[in-house]
Amino acid sequence: MLGRRGFLGAAASAAVVGFDPSSRVWVTEASAAPPSAPPFDRVPPLDGQLVVDDAAREAVATDLGNIVHRKPHAVLRPGSTRDIATVVRFCREHRLGVSTRGQGHTTHGQGLSNGVLIENKYLNRVHSLTPRTAVVDSGIKWMDLTKATYAQTPRTTPPTLTAYTGLSVGGTLSVGGIGGLVGGLNSGLQVDHVRELEVVTGTGDVERCSRTQKSDLFEAVLGGLGQCGVITKAALDLAPAKENARTYALEYGDTAAFCRDLRTLIDRQGVDHVYAELFPPGTTATYKLYATAFFDGPQPDNAAITRGLSATPQITDAGYLDYAFTIDNAIDELRATMGWDRLIKPWYDIWLPGSTLENYLAEVVPTLTPRDIGPYGAGLIYPQRRSLTTRPFPRLPRPDGTRWAFVLDINTVAEKAGPDPAFVEEMLARNARMFARARDAHGATLYPIGSVPFTARDWRLQYGDRWQAFQAAKRRYDPSGILTPGPAIFG
Numbered sequence: 001m002l003g004r005r006g007f008l009g010a011a012a013s014a015a016v017v018g019f020d021p022s023s024r025v026w027v028t029e030a031s032a033a034p035p036s037a038p039p040f041d042r043v044p045p046l047d048g049q050l051v052v053d054d055a056a057r058e059a060v061a062t063d064l065g066n067i068v069h070r071k072p073h074a075v076l077r078p079g080s081t082r083d084i085a086t087v088v089r090f091c092r093e094h095r096l097g098v099s100t101r102g103q104g105h106t107t108h109g110q111g112l113s114n115g116v117l118i119e120n121k122y123l124n125r126v127h128s129l130t131p132r133t134a135v136v137d138s139g140i141k142w143m144d145l146t147k148a149t150y151a152q153t154p155r156t157t158p159p160t161l162t163a164y165t166g167l168s169v170g171g172t173l174s175v176g177g178i179g180g181l182v183g184g185l186n187s188g189l190q191v192d193h194v195r196e197l198e199v200v201t202g203t204g205d206v207e208r209c210s211r212t213q214k215s216d217l218f219e220a221v222l223g224g225l226g227q228c229g230v231i232t233k234a235a236l237d238l239a240p241a242k243e244n245a246r247t248y249a250l251e252y253g254d255t256a257a258f259c260r261d262l263r264t265l266i267d268r269q270g271v272d273h274v275y276a277e278l279f280p281p282g283t284t285a286t287y288k289l290y291a292t293a294f295f296d297g298p299q300p301d302n303a304a305i306t307r308g309l310s311a312t313p314q315i316t317d318a319g320y321l322d323y324a325f326t327i328d329n330a331i332d333e334l335r336a337t338m339g340w341d342r343l344i345k346p347w348y349d350i351w352l353p354g355s356t357l358e359n360y361l362a363e364v365v366p367t368l369t370p371r372d373i374g375p376y377g378a379g380l381i382y383p384q385r386r387s388l389t390t391r392p393f394p395r396l397p398r399p400d401g402t403r404w405a406f407v408l409d410i411n412t413v414a415e416k417a418g419p420d421p422a423f424v425e426e427m428l429a430r431n432a433r434m435f436a437r438a439r440d441a442h443g444a445t446l447y448p449i450g451s452v453p454f455t456a457r458d459w460r461l462q463y464g465d466r467w468q469a470f471q472a473a474k475r476r477y478d479p480s481g482i483l484t485p486g487p488a489i490f491g
Contacts, residue, residue: 016052016074018042019094026052026074041094044086048079048122060101060117065345065451067424068109070486072099072117081198081206081232084118088230088482089204091116097485098202100230102139102168106175107347108451110225110486120170123232131156132238133195138170138231143328145169150241150321157241157320159187163275163327163380170231173197175449176223176394178382178407181292181324182273185266187239188388191222198233202478206232220473223393225448226484227470228477242294245323248302250311251285255365257310258287259358265291266383266404270305278361278379280368294320334376342417343376346427347450348410348434351394354386354402356442364434368410372430377413381406392466395445407447410434428453448487459489 018027018040027040043050051057052074061071073096078084091098097115104111111117120139126148127135136145142158143165149156162172163180177190187193196210199221207229209218220228252258258276265274273292279285289311293300306313318326334340352360373379384405389396396405412427414420431452438444439461446452446462460467474481474490481490 016043016050019090019096021094024094028052041090043090046076046079046083046086048083049077050087051075051077060104060119061112063104063106063109063111064341065107065109065347066342067107067344067346067428067451068112068486070109070112070114072113072115074116076116076118077122078118078120079122081123081200084200084230084232085204085206087116087118088200088202092202092204092480092482095480096482098230098482099484099486100170100174100226102171102174103141103166105164105167105171106449107345108453110448111171111484112486113484115482115485118230120168120230120232127233129156130238134158134236134238135233136169136236137233138173139168141166141168142172143325145236146324147321149238155241155243155320156238157182157324158190159183159193159237159239160190161324162190164331165325166328166331169234169236173222173231173234174224174226176447178384178447179273180275180382181326184275184382184384185271185273186385186388188390189223189384189394191391191393192389193237194222194234195237196235197221197231199229199231201229202480202483216469216473217477219392220470220477222391224470224473225487225489227489228473228483230483241320243296243320244317245292245294245320246300246315246317247290247292247323248306248313248315250289250291250309250313252287252289252311253285255286255358255361258289259361261309261311262289262381262383264308265289265305266385268305270300274383276381278365278368278381280370280373281366286365292323338376339417340376344414344420344424345377345451346412346424346431348412348431348452349447349450350408350435350438350444351396351447352406352408352438353397353400353443354404354406355400356444357381357406357408360408360438360442360444372410372412374413375415377411378409380409380411382409392469394447395462395464395466397443397445398464400443409447409450427451454487456488456491459487 016026020040056075057071062069076087099113100118123137123139125137160179160183199207271291272294277288435452
């Protein structure tokens with residue numbers, strides 16, 4: 001490993017001191033010792049650590065999906081933004097790919113690398129908090145940020161939180177960040193609540209960008225899948241946080257009744273969040289709808305919120321943080337008892353135009369089998385008010401005259417841990433087939449955290465009229481094309 005005075009490696013014999021451009025291998029202290037030392041380019045001193053031991057590389061060779069395995073040649077555990085800039089410049093000089101990893105929660109190798117992988121979780125400080133803004137390192141988890149903001153006086157929260165909050169700020173800002181348990185009805189995506197970014201570009205330059213300063217970089221990085229820069233710091237909006245959450249859970253066996261109540265609740269006064277689960281036919285209920293109201297003193301009006309619905313709700317109350325961390329607690333249980341991190345997860349995640357939800361569900365849900373979701377998976381639906389989305393990425397479906405778009409997830413999880421090539425092949429083929437149909441017949445776009453194989457043509461179609469601007473930003477800020485090669489967006 002490389003420490004503050006330039007020492008690489010936990011043990012002297014394995015310490016990395018440079019890179020041999022002729023053999024294209026990292027040079028350790030042992031191999032650099034005379035008389036057999038080859039000529040090599042020395043790695044500049046770092047504040048953090050650059051590691052090349054097999055255990056460190058293998059630990060980041062796959063992601064949540066356990067489908068793609070790609071072991072990096074080296075792993076950077078940065079101690080500063082300067083470390084990232086230094087290593088990116090070094091990699092550009094030596095034509096090495098660079099990817100950034102937050103918590104590794106994509107499922108098809110999007111953030112993996114054969115070159116150098118940057119583990120941003122080591123940059124995880126809260127730099128400042130005010131009642132309206134948080135300035136944080138990109139490696140901090142949303143859970144940790146939410147705990148810190150909620151502890152303020154007055155209490156605050158990020159206005160949008162993913163369902164699982166054990167994700168890094170930089171990771172979700174690179175894909176979009178949907179409102180899994182907080183946000184979506186009255187707030188945008190997480191990328192819509194960013195005031196300023198610090199970014200290391202593919203040239204190794206450290207840039208600050210916002211809506212008014214280097215706005216082209218700001219737009220290319222937020223939701224930009226790591227193609228134009230590495231997010232190292234973010235200034236984020238905060239909002240007042242209520243003390244309690246009341247959730248109304250309703251079950252349905254009929255698509256029409258479910259969609260009718262869903263559309264009623266997303267526009268109902270007093271409702272702060274809505275999402276839904278879907279299940280294969282033959283289960284107790286095909287859909288389960290959750291509507292949540294946040295409150296301090298006066299309790300929500302149950303009769304007003306549930307008026308006119310076709311199902312009878314089960315009502316539960318929880319503290320705000322307990323509610324916000326519901327999925328984290330469930331995943332922790334699966335991690336402890338079922339080997340969650342080793343299960344194959346060929347997820348399917350798309351955006352649907354608001355006008356097509358009913359038709360798409362009527363077409364797809366009857367075809368699902370228990371295998372399509374698995375004993376530990378989930379089918380999910382998240383509404384997003386279009387008027388609150390302000391960034392060009394992620395790519396939502398073309399406007400269709402409605403005020404809503406919906407994320408639909410079929411988060412398939414294998415029944416048991418370990419390799420299963422036949423299952424992977426089956427589910428990737430399913431995902432490709434389903435997405436082609438969803439895009440061509442229903443106007444869907446990809447939410448790019450899942451396992452949908454994409455060609456160069458698919459990416460051009462995905463970005464549509466933003467393709468040329470995205471391509472121009474790539475050429476401007478990553479002219480050597482070293483950043484995040486996993487998705488193969490630009491070849």
